[in-house]
Amino acid sequence: xxxxxxxxxxxxxxxxxxxxxxxxxxxxxxxxxxxxxxxxxxxxxxxxxxxxxxxxxxxxxxxxxxxxxxxxxxxxxxxxxxxxxxxxxxxxxxxxxxxxxxxxxxxxxxxxxxxxxxxxxxxxxxxxxxxxxxxxxxxxxxxxxxxxxxxxxxxxxxxxxxxxxxxxxxxxxxxxxxxxxxxxxxxxxxxxxxxxxxxxxxxxxxxxxxxxxxxxxxxxxxxxxxxxxxxxxxxxxxxxxxxxxxxxxxxxxxxxxxxxxxxxxxxxxxxxxxxxxxxxxxxxxxxxxxxxxxxxxxxxxxxxxxxxxxxxxxxxxxxxxxxxxxxxxxxxxxxxxxxxxxxxxxxxxxxxxxxxxxxxxxxxxxxxxxxxxxxxxxxxxxxxxxxxxxxxxxxxxxxxxxxxxxxxxxxxxxxxxxxxxxxxxxxxxxxxxxxxxxxxxxxxxxxxxxxxxxxxxxxxxxxxxxxxxxxxxxxxxxxxxxxxxxxxxxxxxxxxxxxxxxxxxxxxxxxxxxxxxxxxxxxxxxxxxxxxxxxxxxxxxxxxxxxxxxxxxxxxxxxxxxxxxxxxxxxxxxxxxxxxxxx
Numbered sequence: 001x002x003x004x005x006x007x008x009x010x011x012x013x014x015x016x017x018x019x020x021x022x023x024x025x026x027x028x029x030x031x032x033x034x035x036x037x038x039x040x041x042x043x044x045x046x047x048x049x050x051x052x053x054x055x056x057x058x059x060x061x062x063x064x065x066x067x068x069x070x071x072x073x074x075x076x077x078x079x080x081x082x083x084x085x086x087x088x089x090x091x092x093x094x095x096x097x098x099x100x101x102x103x104x105x106x107x108x109x110x111x112x113x114x115x116x117x118x119x120x121x122x123x124x125x126x127x128x129x130x131x132x133x134x135x136x137x138x139x140x141x142x143x144x145x146x147x148x149x150x151x152x153x154x155x156x157x158x159x160x161x162x163x164x165x166x167x168x169x170x171x172x173x174x175x176x177x178x179x180x181x182x183x184x185x186x187x188x189x190x191x192x193x194x195x196x197x198x199x200x201x202x203x204x205x206x207x208x209x210x211x212x213x214x215x216x217x218x219x220x221x222x223x224x225x226x227x228x229x230x231x232x233x234x235x236x237x238x239x240x241x242x243x244x245x246x247x248x249x250x251x252x253x254x255x256x257x258x259x260x261x262x263x264x265x266x267x268x269x270x271x272x273x274x275x276x277x278x279x280x281x282x283x284x285x286x287x288x289x290x291x292x293x294x295x296x297x298x299x300x301x302x303x304x305x306x307x308x309x310x311x312x313x314x315x316x317x318x319x320x321x322x323x324x325x326x327x328x329x330x331x332x333x334x335x336x337x338x339x340x341x342x343x344x345x346x347x348x349x350x351x352x353x354x355x356x357x358x359x360x361x362x363x364x365x366x367x368x369x370x371x372x373x374x375x376x377x378x379x380x381x382x383x384x385x386x387x388x389x390x391x392x393x394x395x396x397x398x399x400x401x402x403x404x405x406x407x408x409x410x411x412x413x414x415x416x417x418x419x420x421x422x423x424x425x426x427x428x429x430x431x432x433x434x435x436x437x438x439x440x441x442x443x444x445x446x447x448x449x450x451x452x453x454x455x456x457x458x459x460x461x462x463x464x465x466x467x468x469x470x471x472x473x474x475x476x477x478x479x480x481x482x483x484x485x486x487x488x489x490x491x492x493x494x495x496x497x498x499x500x501x502x503x504x505x506x507x508x509x510x511x512x513x514x515x516x517x518x519x520x521x522x523x524x525x526x527x528x529x530x531x532x533x534x535x536x537x538x539x540x541x542x543x544x545x546x547x548x549x550x551x552x553x554x555x556x557x558x559x560x561x562x563x564x565x566x567x568x569x570x571x572x573x574x575x576x577x578x579x580x581x582x583x
Contacts, residue, residue, distance in 0.1 A: 103368050111373070111375045142363045147330070148236060148330040151236050151337065157338070159226060159229050162409045166233075171204075173400055176203065176397075192448075198452075201249045202439075204249055205242060208438070209238055236330070242434065275318075280328035283313050284336045285335060288339035291306065291307070291340055303345060303348045304355075345546075364433060371433060380457075381450040394429070394459065429463075439453050439456040
């Protein structure tokens, strides 16, 4: 019976193939007697073809295959660099090499790899073609968001006016000085000549500073927290302002450089800055409101996922509206850390801080390693006169930024910034990874692009290596005997400074110690009660017990024995219940 069924199925298949052969015109020649192709020929025709040799594949298929291989190799190569950077950063912390910034160490790794590639004749064809989408969508948002999320130290909103003064107006002043001087020197024939738009765009991107050395010294000296917040807040907002300002200037490329186009660029900058910040603030407030009323604290995975979605939503909407996604992400991180962070469960709070730090560390490492590889891998075009003049203009722009604006800010401040601190702030205006990455994304003529990339590379290396290492000796020279440097606190490693699993400084200062005036009074009276969840006493105890159980499981898994004596010796640290109730 089974044999009859198999034969019947075979006859049906053969008949179907023969019918298809008759219905479709065949390119196969007829037989000698003029009949159609035989059944055997038909069966051969429908037999699956063998694997096509590679030489017979179309160019499109070959290109796709080669692109996949190159992408896989680049990812593997990138992971090796990240692993080496992690090991090197660990060794810097372990052997207490506090005076070596980890950014310099990563640049050194990149330079060594670039030198090896040059000696071995290995070349990555797209090494110099830095993809703007990779930078602005993948690398930059985590860096900017993490800096904004870790910005909240309790007195940021109290000093918001002074911070915006330095970050916005100060960056504009620096960009005008550098761009205007560069354009004037070009007209005078002293340096390579660029157009007005190119000069001011470069002045905007080179105004992105990274005063890591200054912040490390401030931390080691236990300077006034207000001064530390001013410098830290200015450096964080400065990156986003520099990016928005560069984009606004580049929009003038199709217009003639006249007063109308300049006013148009200024108006474009104001609109882009304001609306982008508003988008970020709205999404941050929406996340705080959602996490307050939707109880996801029992499922930290869903809670963390919801927070991640809200971090990238303002970027997508802002870019779709032709605004600045970077500015939106920055303000989203700042406001999230002020409201949404306190609606998270204890486990999620720890996970969020460490996840954002890890992602930002890897993104920054990629950019600094790329900077190091560029030293030997890129085809450079040096213009030594331009490099020297740009360094001098950067010093002049920083001076016209710090000293006049500090004098203005001191008129309205209770805690003033003295002349010595102003000199440190001026001297330590380091140019970092953001400036170099922005230079790589410029779409100018090939010769001009190479000149600007080479110039930026030299300036970044000069400021990191020379100015970064000279900040501490300058401070010792200017410092009085009343302040002494705490060697245990001093470190130029950002990773070591953030090594605690739980950042206690991220939490607010005691509300009673804050002078309630202006926005702070409005915030404490209306915004915090509306966007933050007021936990009950039982919920706070449950959260504390959850963290205690988590540490107990870890302790037991390592062979420990949790008893009452252990609980007495190792107590869970944290704010008292009264302080938590105030929060």
